[in-house]
Amino acid sequence: MEHHALNCAQRLDQKLDAEARAIVLPSFKEVLASIRVYLLKQNSEVDQVNNIYQLLKEKKSGPVGLIALGPEFDAGPTDFHYRLRSGSRLSFGITLHESNSRCSLVAYRFHLHIGGNKGPTFFRFDLNRSAHVHPLVEPRSHMHPGQDNVRLPSPALEPLEVLDRIFHVIATAE
Amino acid sequence: MPEFAAQRPFEVGRRIELRGPSSYAWLVVTLADSEPEALDNLILEIAAATSLPFRVLNIQDLSFEDVQAHLHQPDADGVVLSGFQDFDPPIWSKWDVNRSRFQRPGPIVLLLTTAELSRFCSLAPNLRSFVGGSIFPLASSGGQLSEAEKSQRIQDLEKHYGTSSQDVIQRAQDGILPPEPQFVEWLVLLGRGDLV
Numbered sequence: 485m486e487h488h489a490l491n492c493a494q495r496l497d498q499k500l501d502a503e504a505r506a507i508v509l510p511s512f513k514e515v516l517a518s519i520r521v522y523l524l525k526q527n528s529e530v531d532q533v534n535n536i537y538q539l540l541k542e543k544k545s546g547p548v549g550l551i552a553l554g555p556e557f558d559a560g561p562t563d564f565h566y567r568l569r570s571g572s573r574l575s576f577g578i579t580l581h582e583s584n585s586r587c588s589l590v591a592y593r594f595h596l597h598i599g600g601n602k603g604p605t606f607f608r609f610d611l612n613r614s615a616h617v618h619p620l621v622e623p624r625s626h627m628h629p630g631q632d633n634v635r636l637p638s639p640a641l642e643p644l645e646v647l648d649r650i651f652h653v654i655a656t657a658e
Numbered sequence: 659m660p661e662f663a664a665q666r667p668f669e670v671g672r673r674i675e676l677r678g679p680s681s682y683a684w685l686v687v688t689l690a691d692s693e694p695e696a697l698d699n700l701i702l703e704i705a706a707a708t709s710l711p712f713r714v715l716n717i718q719d720l721s722f723e724d725v726q727a728h729l730h731q732p733d734a735d736g737v738v739l740s741g742f743q744d745f746d747p748p749i750w751s752k753w754d755v756n757r758s759r760f761q762r763p764g765p766i767v768l769l770l771t772t773a774e775l776s777r778f779c780s781l782a783p784n785l786r787s788f789v790g791g792s793i794f795p796l797a798s799s800g801g802q803l804s805e806a807e808k809s810q811r812i813q814d815l816e817k818h819y820g821t822s823s824q825d826v827i828q829r830a831q832d833g834i835l836p837p838e839p840q841f842v843e844w845l846v847l848l849g850r851g852d853l854v
Contacts, residue, residue, distance in 0.1 A: 513695075516801070517702035524668045524707075537666055543803040545851030550843050552803070556814045557840075579842045581854065590854060591839035612837035613854070624837070 493620035496637055500625040501615055504640035509587040512549040512580055515643065516542055519551060519578075522644055523566065526651055530569045539566060548590065551643075552577040558595045558606065570658040571599025574650060578643050579613075594646045600658055604630025607654055609638060609646050664797035667700045670767075671707025673792060674736070680763035684788040686778070687738075688770055688795045696796060697769065701738060710764070712736035718744060722752055726759050733762035740769040742778075750781035757785045808847050815844050823848055830854075 509515050523536045543550045554565045554575025565573035576594040580587040594609040608628040616622035626635035641649070670687060677683050689696050697714065705712040717725050718741030729737060753760075760766070768789070770778060775793070779786050803811075812823055819840075826844050829835045830853035835845075845853050 513698055514702055517699065517706050520801075521668055521671075521703060521706035537797075537801065540801055541803045541807065542801050543808065543846055545846045545849045548842070548846055548851030548854045550803075550846040552811075552843070556811050556843070557818055577839060577843050579839065579846060579854070591837075591842045593839040610839055612839060613835070613842045614837045616837050622837075 489620055493623065497615050497619035497623050500623055500637060500640055504589055504611060504625060507589050507640060507642055509580065509589070509642065511585040512542075512544065512582045512587055515578075515580060515587055516540075516549075516551055519643060519647070522647055523553075526647075527566075530567070534566050536566075539564060547582050549580050549582060549587075550577060551580070554595075558597050565597075568599070568651075568655050570655055572655060572658065573597045573599070576646075589640070589642075592643060592646070594650060596650050596654060598630075598654075598658065602658070606630055607650075609641070609649070610635070611640055665794040666797050667703035668707050670700070670794050670796070671704035673794075674704065674710075674765045675708045677765075680734070681765055682761060682763060683765040683792070684768070684785070685765065685792040685794065686768045686770055686775060686789050688772055688775055688793070696798065697738070697740070700769075700796060704736065704767075708736065708765075710736045712738060714738045714740055716741040722749075722756070729760055729762050729766070732764075734764045736765045736767065738767045738769055742768070742770055742774045745774070745777065747777075747781050750777060754782035754785050757782075757788065803847075812844070812847050815840060815847075827853065 520536060520540055523540065527534045527536055539553050541552045555562055556577070558575055561573055565575055567573055574594070574596050576592065578592040579590040581590050589611060591613040592611045595606060597606045598604060606628070607630065610628070611625045612622070615624050622635050623637040625638050625640040627638040628635055670685065674681065674683055674685070687700065701712050701714060713735060715725070715728050715737050717739055720728070816822060823844065826835070826841060827848065827850055830845055830850065835841050842854055845851060
C-alpha cells in the first residue's frame with residue numbers, strides 16, 4: 485500500500501479515536517431510556533408494528549453495559565429486527581462503560597438492511613473497541629456501504645446521532 | 659374501583675405530553691412492589707418522552723407545608739410523589755381539603771400501591787377528581803436479556819467466528835482481542851465486562 489495513504493489513514497484514525505473518547509453520555513439507564521423512547525416515537529410512525537419493549541435488550545457486566553436490538557449478525561429477516569416502513573430492517577448493539585453515572589462509548593454496530601432493490605443492500609455503522617493495525621482498511625469508526633469488506637471512515641457519533649442518520653437520512657431516501 | 663389497563667412508562671409520558679405544557683395535570687401510577695427498578699425507569703422514560711425534567715419527591719417525612727414548598731420551587735417541572743405508606747385518614751383529608759395549595763403548572767404523578775390507591779379514592783374524593791381517568795398501573799419496561807437469549811447470542815458468535823468463548827476470554831486476557839464491536843458484546847454476554 486502507498487506509504488502516503490497509510491500515514492494519512494493513521495492520522496485520521498487518531499482523530500476518530502479522539503472523537504470517540506470525547507463523547508460523554510449520561511448513565512446507562514438514561515441512555516437506554518433515550519434509545520427506547522426514540523424508537524417508540526419512530527414506531528408510532530409505522531403503526532406500532534414493532535414491540536420495542538420486547539425487542540430492545542440490555543445486559544450489564546460490571547461497569548460495561550450492552551444495549552442490543554436484533555441478532556448479532558444479519559442473516560435474513562427475523563422477528564427480532566426493528567422493521568421500517570420501507571421494508572428495511574435494523575439491528576444494533578451498543579456497549580458502554582459506566583463510571584460515576586456517566587458513560588463512555590466502547591463500541592457499536594448499527595446494521596440497516598435495505599428492503600428495496602435500489603442501491604446498496606445494507607449500511608452498517610461501526611465503532612470498533614480500539615484502533616485496527618491497518619487503519620486504511622479498517623478505521624476505528626467506519627461505515628460499510630453495502631459490502632462487508634469495504635469500510636469508509638465515519639465520524640464517531642452518539643448512538644442517537646446514528647439513529648438520526650438511519651431514520652432521517654437513509655430511510656427517507658429509500 | 660374500575661380496572662385500568664397496564665401502561666408502559668412511555669405511554670404515561672405521552673398522556674402528559676398530549677396535555678401540553680403547563681397542563682396542571684395530576685396522574686396516579688401504581689407500581690408492583692417486586693420491581694425496584696421500575697421507579698427509575700418510569701422517571702427516565704417519562705422525562706425522555708415529555709422532554710420535561712422530572713424529580714422524585716419522597717413525602718414520607720415531610721410536613722404538608724414542606725410538600726407545598728417543594729412543589730412550587732420550581733413549579734414547572736414534573737414531580738413524582740412517593741412515600742404514601744403512612745398516610746392515615748386525617749392526612750388524606752387535609753390534602754383533599756387543601757388541594758388547591760398544591761396546584762402547579764407542571765405535572766404531578768402520585769406513585770401509589772393498589773391499597774394506597776383504594777384509600778386515596780375513598781378518603782380524598784376531590785383530589786381524586788383532579789386525577790379523573792388518569793390512573794395507570796405500570797407495566798414493566800422489561801428488556802433484560804434472558805438466559806436463553808444470552809446463550810443463543812453466544813452460540814451465534816462462536817459459530818460466526820469459528821472460535822470458543824474460552825478462546826475469546828483468553829485473547830482478552832492476553833490483550834489481543836480483535837477490535838470489532840461483537841467481541842466486546844461477547845465479553846459482556848459472558849459476564850466478563852472486567853476484561854473490556
